[in-house]
Structure formats: C-alpha cells, structure tokens
Amino acid sequence: MFTILVVEDQKNMRESLVIALKRAGYKVTGVDNGEMAIQQQKEIGYDLIIVDLKMEAMDGLEVLSNVKEINPSTEVIVMTAFGTINSAIQAIRDGAYDYITKPFHLPNMLSVIERALEKKRLSEKVNNLQKGTKEHYKFEGIIGNSPVMMRILNILVELTNSESTVLITGESGTGKELVARSIHNNSPRSNKPFVVVNCGALPEYLQESEFFGHAMGSFTGAVKDKKGLFFEAQGGTLFLDEIGEASLSTQVKLLRFLQNGEIRKVGDNKPVFLDVRVIVATNKDLEESTKNGVFRKDLFYRLNVIRIHVPPLRERKEDIPALVNYFVNACSHKLNKKIPEISETAMSSLLNYSWYGNIRELENVIERAITLSKNGRIMPADLALQESLFHDSIDILHDSGGIRAALAQQERKTIVESLKKFAGNRKQAANNLGISTTTLWRKMKEYHIIPKINYNVENG
Numbered sequence: 001m002f003t004i005l006v007v008e009d010q011k012n013m014r015e016s017l018v019i020a021l022k023r024a025g026y027k028v029t030g031v032d033n034g035e036m037a038i039q040q041q042k043e044i045g046y047d048l049i050i051v052d053l054k055m056e057a058m059d060g061l062e063v064l065s066n067v068k069e070i071n072p073s074t075e076v077i078v079m080t081a082f083g084t085i086n087s088a089i090q091a092i093r094d095g096a097y098d099y100i101t102k103p104f105h106l107p108n109m110l111s112v113i114e115r116a117l118e119k120k121r122l123s124e125k126v127n128n129l130q131k132g133t134k135e136h137y138k139f140e141g142i143i144g145n146s147p148v149m150m151r152i153l154n155i156l157v158e159l160t161n162s163e164s165t166v167l168i169t170g171e172s173g174t175g176k177e178l179v180a181r182s183i184h185n186n187s188p189r190s191n192k193p194f195v196v197v198n199c200g201a202l203p204e205y206l207q208e209s210e211f212f213g214h215a216m217g218s219f220t221g222a223v224k225d226k227k228g229l230f231f232e233a234q235g236g237t238l239f240l241d242e243i244g245e246a247s248l249s250t251q252v253k254l255l256r257f258l259q260n261g262e263i264r265k266v267g268d269n270k271p272v273f274l275d276v277r278v279i280v281a282t283n284k285d286l287e288e289s290t291k292n293g294v295f296r297k298d299l300f301y302r303l304n305v306i307r308i309h310v311p312p313l314r315e316r317k318e319d320i321p322a323l324v325n326y327f328v329n330a331c332s333h334k335l336n337k338k339i340p341e342i343s344e345t346a347m348s349s350l351l352n353y354s355w356y357g358n359i360r361e362l363e364n365v366i367e368r369a370i371t372l373s374k375n376g377r378i379m380p381a382d383l384a385l386q387e388s389l390f391h392d393s394i395d396i397l398h399d400s401g402g403i404r405a406a407l408a409q410q411e412r413k414t415i416v417e418s419l420k421k422f423a424g425n426r427k428q429a430a431n432n433l434g435i436s437t438t439t440l441w442r443k444m445k446e447y448h449i450i451p452k453i454n455y456n457v458e459n460g
Helices: 011-023 034-043 060-070 082-093 106-136 147-161 176-185 204-212 248-260 286-292 297-303 317-335 344-352 358-372 388-400 403-421 426-433 437-446
Strands: 003-007 027-031 048-052 075-081 098-102 166-169 194-198 237-241 277-282 306-309
Touching: 003 011, 003 034, 011 027, 011 106, 027 034, 034 048, 034 060, 048 060, 048 106, 060 075, 060 082, 075 082, 075 106, 082 098, 098 106, 147 176, 147 306, 166 176, 176 194, 176 237, 176 277, 204 248, 248 277, 248 297, 286 297, 317 344, 317 358, 344 358, 403 426, 403 437, 426 437
Parallel strands: 003 027, 003 048, 048 075, 075 098, 166 277, 166 306, 194 237, 237 277
Antiparallel strands: none
16 A cells, blocks of 8 residues: 655645545545654655645745655655646656645545556556566666666566577667677576677778688788687677678678578688677668668578667656766766766756767766866766757758758768867777778768868867
C-alpha cells in the first residue's frame, strides 16, 4: 500500500482530505506545517506528499525542495488557490508531479493521485529491473532509464547465451562500442580477447593485411609473417567499427569467414579456420550503401542477423541527468578534483541542448566544465555550449536555397574548424569529428579543402 502525507495548515481542509483518502483505500497521515512534514519524511519516507502552496513559516515550494532532496523518488502534488497558479507552475519545474487548484472536486484529486502513484509504480519497476539487470550482468557504463535504453538492456540480456552476429547502428558518439563490449563481457567468450578495429582508420590497401594477416614476401615491405586481427581474436570477439568503410575486397573475405569460418592470409593460399564471433557497427545506412554498390548485399544480410539501434542523445534526453552525474564523478576522479555541484541553470542548459555529438560530446563538455568551474559549482558559462551553430545552419539554408547545399556548407565549415583546431593534423581532426581519416580525406577533396602545413586559428 502506498503511503501519503497531507501537509495543510487549515484544519478542516486537512482532516477532510485525510478521511476521504483513507476511504479511498490509501494509508494517509496529515500534518499542519512544513517543518513537521520534513521531519516525517526523514523518519518515515512517503510515496506521495500533497502540500498546500501557501503556509506560514515554510511554504509548499520549500517543502517540495526539501522532500526531493531527502528522496527524489517521492512524488509531490501542490494545492494552490487560483491566484497563485504561476507559483504552482514553478513547483512543477522544481519537480512536483502536478498541481490542483482549490476548491477542488474529490474525484479530480483522486485522479491526479492515482496518476502520480502510477508514475511512481512504473519508475520503481524500471529502477528495480535496471538494478537487477546490472547487478546480474556486466553492463557497466550503459546508463539511462528511458524506455529505449531499457529495451536495449533487455536485448543484451537475451544475447547472453547467443553466438549470433550483431549489427549495431547509430550516430557517431552514441556508445556503439560500449554495447559491443557488453555483449562480449556477458557471453561465454568473456574470458577471451575482445579486439576492436576501426575500419575507417585503415587505408584500403592495408585492410586485408591487418584483418587477415600476410605471408612473408607477399608484397613489398612484408619482411615477416603477420598474424592479423582475426588471429588475435581467436576464441573471442572481433568488433569491426565503421564497417561501412571496409573495402570491397575486404568485404569478400569477411563474407567467406562468416559463411564457413575460413580466412586466408594475403599471399598464402592455405585456408585457416578460426573460432571468432563478429560484431559490427556503423553510422551509415548500409541498406542504402548496398543500393549504391559500395557495400555487398550478401554481406549485409549475413551481418544483419540481430540489429541493435542506439538512438541519439537528443531522442532520450531523460537520460541526460544520469549521464551527467556519471561523467561528473568519472571526470572529477580523472582530473583529481573535488566533485562539483551542477547548478539548476546548467542542468537546464544541458537538457535543452541538441547534442549532435551525442554522449561523446556530453562527456567532453562535462570534462571541460569541471576544468573551468570555480567554487565547486558548474554554471552555464562553464559548459560553453555551441548551440549557435544550429542557427548558423538555418541562415545558410535561407541563403543557399536548398537543404543539401546548407548541410554541405555546414559540414565543410565544421571540417575546416577542426583542421584549424589541430593545426592541420588530419588524424586528430578526424578523431575530433568522429570520422575516419579516410573519410576526412575524401571530404577534403569533395569540398576542395586545400591542406596546409599549419593552420592559423585567427587568420584562417
């Protein structure tokens, strides 16, 4: 049975509401001031608190703030007169579930109470499921209570005894490698190697040699035998990130391996059979790539056995507070600094930001904010969010007359800025952009970006 505390300084109103709620089947207590309510919450802890907004000594907003500090999961309903609705709206912003104006009809109050308790019931179910899942399985770092993240956790649980090939899709920075590691860590192969390779970071002419190894003398510079990444992953898992950047010749050999577990070193006709699970990830639309002829259809069907889509952060903003707390603790430890407090205005800025760089961008923003923050408190200025870039793209769209041209112009601008930031170092610029050096070089040619030995940030 859920417990309810009624905080109302008018005796008749308080007693009438307590009696009505008891008749409705709830376990209810009433108090006549905020101080007693806070003391009761500390000692007993209620599932729901119904508090009058206007009271002597401590008003409803103060009670709300203290209640949420003691136990954030306690739901709060604010009662208010018609003339103080603005304050009630502020209460919702501060964490109240809802408000109801006085005088109210009992059925309306009961309806609001039931919805508030149903929200608490579902939240507890999700929290218990996630806690139990993470205690039983090794899902460290996968953070979030949003419905989509819970679905991903459920899929990961189902995969614990599976050997199937997995295709992980999603934008850069969403945590695809983290998902792949979780699959490996909870599989029967967890005590075997987990080998990560970024296909886009390898030039096409080196991919086959790096993946499958080569025989001594197979090409100029092959002065000795090389095992290759598949050999390193023997018995474990090979994670191929940015699989859409794999060359067609590499795709042929990967397909052969998926079909019968066979690989051949470059320059060696002798087949070798290996036991390796393959997990791949991409930020590209592979189905579209098959239509364009840059990705083999037969390989796509072999890879697309189980697909997990990791959504962008802007589509699961309810996970941001938990991610922020995680990164604040992790980055503070990394930088050997005292864990700072996040101001309400800073958290609001984080929740309202678009996060086109996803979780990777959030982590970088938090690390920078911890470095710059003063007095142990992170303020909006410490975040240095660049939302203005979005407005710039809108201006470009109007000027150019087309969305493709607008996106291309914005992409070119971002690439140039990244190259300037890292003094022309393409590897560092590519890492900063979340793309491969091969992709960066192709984009530079496409947008006629002429490389210089040094980029001057001020003069361009």
